Amino acid sequence: xQHYGILIDTTLCIGCYACEEACADRWGFPKTDVxxxxxxxNTTVLTVNDAYVPRMCMHCDVPTCxxxxxxxxxxxxxxxxxxxxxxxxxxCRYCMQACPxxxxxYQWNSANPKVSKxxxxxxxxxxxxxxxxxxxxxxxxxVFGTLEELKQIAEKRFAENPANYFPQIYGIxxxxxxxxxxxxxxxxxEIGLKGNLPDHPLPSLTWAVMSKIPNYVFWGGxxxxxxxxxxxxxxxxxxxxxxxxxxxxxxxxxxxxxxxQEN
Amino acid sequence: MTSLxxxxxxxxxxxxxxxxxxxxxxxLGLTATVIRFTQGLGAATNLSDKFPWGFWIGxxxxxxxxxxxxxxxxxAAVYIFHLDYYKPILRPAVLTAxxxxxxxxxxxxxxxxxxxxxxxxxxxxxxxxxxxEVAWCVMFYTTVLALEFSPIVFERFKLEKPQKIxxxxxxxxVILGVILSSLHQSSLGSLYLIVPEKVYPLWYSSxxxxxxxxxxxxxGPAMVTIESFLSSRTFRREIELPILSKLGKVTAxxxxxxxxxxxxxxxxxxxxxxxxxFNLEGLLYWAEIILGAVVPIILLSYKKTNRSKKGLFYSAxxxxxxxxxxRMNLSVTSIEHYTGAHYFxxxxxxxxxxxxxxxxxxxxRLAVKYLPVFPKxxxxxxxxxxxxxxxxxxxxxHEHTTVLN
Numbered sequence: 001x002q003h004y005g006i007l008i009d010t011t012l013c014i015g016c017y018a019c020e021e022a023c024a025d026r027w028g029f030p031k032t033d034v035x036x037x038x039x040x041x042n043t044t045v046l047t048v049n050d051a052y053v054p055r056m057c058m059h060c061d062v063p064t065c066x067x068x069x070x071x072x073x074x075x076x077x078x079x080x081x082x083x084x085x086x087x088x089x090x091x092c093r094y095c096m097q098a099c100p101x102x103x104x105x106y107q108w109n110s111a112n113p114k115v116s117k118x119x120x121x122x123x124x125x126x127x128x129x130x131x132x133x134x135x136x137x138x139x140x141x142x143v144f145g146t147l148e149e150l151k152q153i154a155e156k157r158f159a160e161n162p163a164n165y166f167p168q169i170y171g172i173x174x175x176x177x178x179x180x181x182x183x184x185x186x187x188x189x190e191i192g193l194k195g196n197l198p199d200h201p202l203p204s205l206t207w208a209v210m211s212k213i214p215n216y217v218f219w220g221g222x223x224x225x226x227x228x229x230x231x232x233x234x235x236x237x238x239x240x241x242x243x244x245x246x247x248x249x250x251x252x253x254x255x256x257x258x259x260x261q262e263n
Numbered sequence: 264m265t266s267l268x269x270x271x272x273x274x275x276x277x278x279x280x281x282x283x284x285x286x287x288x289x290x291l292g293l294t295a296t297v298i299r300f301t302q303g304l305g306a307a308t309n310l311s312d313k314f315p316w317g318f319w320i321g322x323x324x325x326x327x328x329x330x331x332x333x334x335x336x337x338x339a340a341v342y343i344f345h346l347d348y349y350k351p352i353l354r355p356a357v358l359t360a361x362x363x364x365x366x367x368x369x370x371x372x373x374x375x376x377x378x379x380x381x382x383x384x385x386x387x388x389x390x391x392x393x394x395x396e397v398a399w400c401v402m403f404y405t406t407v408l409a410l411e412f413s414p415i416v417f418e419r420f421k422l423e424k425p426q427k428i429x430x431x432x433x434x435x436x437v438i439l440g441v442i443l444s445s446l447h448q449s450s451l452g453s454l455y456l457i458v459p460e461k462v463y464p465l466w467y468s469s470x471x472x473x474x475x476x477x478x479x480x481x482x483g484p485a486m487v488t489i490e491s492f493l494s495s496r497t498f499r500r501e502i503e504l505p506i507l508s509k510l511g512k513v514t515a516x517x518x519x520x521x522x523x524x525x526x527x528x529x530x531x532x533x534x535x536x537x538x539x540x541f542n543l544e545g546l547l548y549w550a551e552i553i554l555g556a557v558v559p560i561i562l563l564s565y566k567k568t569n570r571s572k573k574g575l576f577y578s579a580x581x582x583x584x585x586x587x588x589x590r591m592n593l594s595v596t597s598i599e600h601y602t603g604a605h606y607f608x609x610x611x612x613x614x615x616x617x618x619x620x621x622x623x624x625x626x627x628r629l630a631v632k633y634l635p636v637f638p639k640x641x642x643x644x645x646x647x648x649x650x651x652x653x654x655x656x657x658x659x660x661h662e663h664t665t666v667l668n
Contacts, residue, residue, distance in 0.1 A: 064457055070394035071387040090383050091376020094394050096315040098457050105312045108305025113376040196460045205456045206393050209472055213396065217442055224343055224438045231345035
């Protein structure tokens with residue numbers, strides 16, 4: 001199945017915050033003037049160097065959060081969104097620690113806390129609708145579609161208005177690729193998008209180690225068993241020799257008689 | 264002995280002091296516990312969205328698990344390598360490890376946002392997750408430690424049949440324990456492999472799992488050494504110096520290999536500029552390398568210091584402090600640098616940790632008092648570590664001597 005995604009064109013964003021309000025409506029969160037991601041704000045519009053920069057979960061192709069979650073509470077769905085299942089979550093917050101985009105937020109002041117992040121309105125997508133923020137956007141700064149469609153739209157915009165754009169798409173290769181793609185008028189670092197991410201999915205860093213574990217258990221167990229066998233045998237021999245020596249020392253006459261018998 | 268009888272008053276004063284400290288810690292800890300579980304992590308801790316892992320993960324879990332590594336190191340030496348001279352320290356080492364792991368689980372119950380679901384990894388699997396693996400290893404290894412420790416309980420209550428069963432399965436059990444330990448000790452380092460751009464370069468390494476494993480091997484025996492000195496003081500039980508000297512050599516070898524890997528990192532990852540930048544991170548790095556690795560390697564390699572009580576005690580202390588510094592540097596210092604947010608644990612985080620540690624001391628004391636943990640014939644002739652005026656928890660020395668004798 002072709003993954004869906006959202007193209008965010010920061011050159012078109014007018015900073016009206018309609019997306020924030022639509023998102024708050026959908027989640028039942030309060031509407032505030034604090035424009036940053038939080039446990040009650042799953043999308044926001046930041047102002048960085050005079051540019052409006054909408055932010056939300058990047059919905060990575062190979063999500064770090066889903067990889068690190070010990071109970072699989074986070075999942076990359078077939079449609080593209082990365083979803084969170086609170087009924088599985090144990091609250092270890094490894095997803096927050098690991099997310100390369102620092103997206104998941106926590107309900108710190110709840111005794112029954114949840115992780116909070118955008119799910120690209122997974123239920124709406126399944127029902128054939130657009131995500132709420134895209135639907136609310138009056139400026140075409142958020143466009144919904146399959147990743148192929150979004151890349152074509154981006155290329156088209158580059159071609160039509162080359163002067164307006166820094167001619168790259170953020171999210172094609174970052175951390176192995178994301179389902180949220182960005183366009184900007186200047187290099188992405190200048191609008192606060194992280195530049196030092198590797199081009200490969202981050203989970204491959206841990207999988208390199210994790211995939212060795214079954215072999216390690218097998219060979220480690222065999223090796224330790226072998227060491228036990230050898231040292232045990234040595235100990236037996238040592239004990240026996242000590243015993244013999246003791247017998248010889250305490251009863252030298254018997255040794256002689258044995259010797260004589262052999263002759 | 265005589266010195267004790269001479270100063271009963273001073274002794275009582277000290278006992279009351281530590282008893283008071285214990286109960287103050289418990290009171291603060293319990294208050295913090297109530298706040299933590301009624302109002303959430305935010306009310307009790309200085310954790311935030313920018314700093315989701317703090318003191319409880321950095322100290323209680325990363326350090327706690329490492330400091331309990333003596334259990335598997337000594338069990339492997341005795342059961343798998345048949346190094347019989349380590350036998351006298353097997354029981355105290357296994358007891359410390361068992362208590363240590365139980366306390367780590369208790370700490371996790373505080374740190375997890377939804378602790379009532381702590382068992383979920385049993386049925387909800389994600390084999391890609393390092394945390395999943397750590398969860399399994401810690402669960403199984405705690406069980407293994409309970410079984411490794413159980414002969415002491417069986418012996419105390421003269422239960423012969425279970426003793427026989429345990430005796431029959433102890434070798435495979437210890438092998439399993441060693442595998443589980445080496446896996447999760449190293450995996451605690453692997454937790455950070457996935458955040459290369461967040462960890463400060465001096466502490467990030469593709470060798471993190473090996474570095475964690477080596478430091479665990481180094482710090483386990485060091486903890487056994489420290490414990491032995493404290494115990495000899497409090498319980499009148501002495502562990503023979505030659506054993507501790509040999510343990511010291513284990514530590515020195517593990518630390519030397521560790522140091523080689525750390526140098527390899529600097530060379531391979533071109534970290535020279537970071538190493539010689541004397542900012543906070545750079546200074547903490549040097550402190551960790553010199554005090555936690557170079558100094559103890561030297562102390563433990565020289566015959567004079569390796570064979571003296573003082574030399575062994577101080578080297579072990581350096582190793583433990585260096586180890587704690589290393590774990591805190593990775594989990595707090597380097598993440599602070601990344602987020603730009605400052606983090607210092609709240610009084611509630613600290614007092615809950617202190618409460619957990621105090622419970623560990625109390626548990627150790629109770630176990631030593633009522634169970635045959637230390638070998639009977641090895642009674643100290645004189646207060647071993649007279650010079651080290653350290654922890655003497657809620658209790659009366661006399662009581663111990665009489666009970667144990």
